[in-house]
Amino acid sequence: MKQKTPHHLPAFSRVFAFVFALAIISSGSAAAQTSAKQPADTQRAFSFIKKSDAMLQEQARVIFNQARKVFAAHPPSATPSDERLLAFYALDSLFHDTRLDKGEAFTGFMEDTAKRVADTLAGPKPASGLRIIRFYNHGFILQTPTVTIAIDIVRGGKRVITGVEEEPFLDLELIRPIIERCDALFVSHPHNDHADLRVAKLFTEAGKPVVAPPGLWTDVSPLVLHPRAADATEPIDITVALRSIKSPLAVRVYPGHQGKVPNNLYAITTPEGKTILHSGDQTGGGADLSWLLKIREQIRVDVFLPQCWMSRLPLVVEGVAPALVLTGHENEMGHTIDHRESYWQCVRRVQKISAPSSSPPGANMWTFPDQQSPSNKRVGRTLRVSRSVSSLGSL
Ligand SMILES: [Zn+2]
Numbered sequence: 310m311k312q313k314t315p316h317h318l319p320a321f322s323r324v325f326a327f328v329f330a331l332a333i334i335s336s337g338s339a340a341a342q343t344s345a346k347q348p349a350d351t352q353r354a355f356s357f358i359k360k361s362d363a364m365l366q367e368q369a370r371v372i373f374n375q376a377r378k379v380f381a382a383h384p385p386s387a388t389p390s391d392e393r394l395l396a397f398y399a400l401d402s403l404f405h406d407t408r409l410d411k412g413e414a415f416t417g418f419m420e421d422t423a424k425r426v427a428d429t430l431a432g433p434k435p436a437s438g439l440r441i442i443r444f445y446n447h448g449f450i451l452q453t454p455t456v457t458i459a460i461d462i463v464r465g466g467k468r469v470i471t472g473v474e475e476e477p478f479l480d481l482e483l484i485r486p487i488i489e490r491c492d493a494l495f496v497s498h499p500h501n502d503h504a505d506l507r508v509a510k511l512f513t514e515a516g517k518p519v520v521a522p523p524g525l526w527t528d529v530s531p532l533v534l535h536p537r538a539a540d541a542t543e544p545i546d547i548t549v550a551l552r553s554i555k556s557p558l559a560v561r562v563y564p565g566h567q568g569k570v571p572n573n574l575y576a577i578t579t580p581e582g583k584t585i586l587h588s589g590d591q592t593g594g595g596a597d598l599s600w601l602l603k604i605r606e607q608i609r610v611d612v613f614l615p616q617c618w619m620s621r622l623p624l625v626v627e628g629v630a631p632a633l634v635l636t637g638h639e640n641e642m643g644h645t646i647d648h649r650e651s652y653w654q655c656v657r658r659v660q661k662i663s664a665p666s667s668s669p670p671g672a673n674m675w676t677f678p679d680q681q682s683p684s685n686k687r688v689g690r691t692l693r694v695s696r697s698v699s700s701l702g703s704l
């Protein structure tokens with residue numbers, strides 16, 4: 310679905326939006342995880358004459374690997390370096406070269422990213438604040454000292470399940486150690502790039518709740534919750550019991566849509582008091598605008614996680630008034646290349662909102678501080694955003 314350029318571009322001189330790009334992105338060669346399987350660069354083949362496919366795969370691996378190094382040296386920032394942006398744009402080139410789709414370089418990158426996320430979650434939880442881990446497509450994992458929440462986590466790739474054909478980008482066994490560390494899953498809407506029954510079952514089989522849009526997986530488990538009616542027009546406040554905490558998690562479910570498809574927007578308030586709003590594939594128009602543009606009047610959103618190609622994104626960001634914006638859904642590899650929105654496109658878009666920034670892939674993380682700086686306050690209709698968001702850097 311293509312989106313039109315917003316007609317209205319409000320002044321957000323104080324707002325810093327962050328393009329929290331890829332999750333799919335990473336080389337399969339980073340660190341020790343892959344060294345056992347692959348030779349060092351110096352030991353690889355040099356000549357690829359009459360081996361065009363092999364040459365392209367090797368070239369992609371080299372670029373993925375180099376991008377990882379650049380992201381490590383140039384961590385997330387409100388003012389990303391030229392090097393950092395170039396690394397993102399190099400990845401855009403790879404993700405839009407369909408000769409590389411499903412190739413070993415891409416698969417290696419995906420697997421490496423999943424391992425990095427799993428390794429992060431296997432380590433200690435953050436001592437304070439909110440850790441935000443970007444996963445593939447529009448998937449995020451939110452972690453505080455007390456809870457770990459997953460949103461729209463999928464394996465990527467084709468899916469049918471009941472009719473068998475699956476062909477995921479990620480093996481379920483690579484997802485399993487990630488899910489084992491999460492307390493609950495929130496699913497925005499039923500599209501394959503957001504909802505994955507195999508992933509959901511990893512939650513329910515472990516006794517963990519899955520909050521789903523209306524009509525999805527209704528016969529899978531009593532642990533799949535459907536708080537919002539398909540024809541709802543008003544948000545509903547719910548609580549979700551988690552094993553990890555005594556008091557249930559407070560969530561406001563907004564009754565959004567992608568076209569005519571019900572799409573839940575979840576405003577999740579952590580026990581530490583941070584509220585994170587995930588957009589799913591919310592359309593930035595239609596009747597939903599009546600409440601979408603008034604969210605700021607109802608709740609205080611600390612972090613907004615919109616899909617990057619949402620129409621009227623600047624207007625919606627103003628309506629939400631978050632302290633931090635991290636976009637998602639860049640380079641969805643299940644789409645044709647015209648709809649694999651590039652990082653450069655998102656940088657261009659967020660420039661219309663504010664000063665742009667870009668985040669690194671996979672297991673790189675933002676931390677959102679417990680104590681917001683004095684400047685991080687709403688002043689009238691102007692949102693002032695703290696620059697104090699820090700990154701833990703690459704792993
Ligand atoms: Zn989507």
Ligand SMILES: [Zn+2]
Nearest residue numbers: 498500567590
């Ligand atoms: Zn969708």
